[in-house]
Amino acid sequence: MPDWMRPDRSDMIMLAANFTWRGLPVDVVVPVGERPKRKALDWLREFSSVHKRPLLYQMQGEWFAFGPPAFQAEISERIRRGEKLWHE
Known part of the structure; x- marks a missing residue:
């Protein structure tokens, strides 16, 4: 990851391959503060698309x-039902 993606510069912590979904590693991003910086989130979305790694991220208390x-x-269905988003 680029140096500018460090938590103190991107306002986020990335939990790489935190769980799997249908055999794909899922990366989870939690903010340091209310939300990750836009540049960091855009970079992660591109990374997710290129590497076929679903991404779960939180902004202002909501999961996306x-x-x-x-x-x-x-x-979305898990969120609606109030379930855990992933199993440890």
């Missing part, structure tokens, strides 16, 4: 899913 439509739908 980025990746295949089925991943987004499943995460």
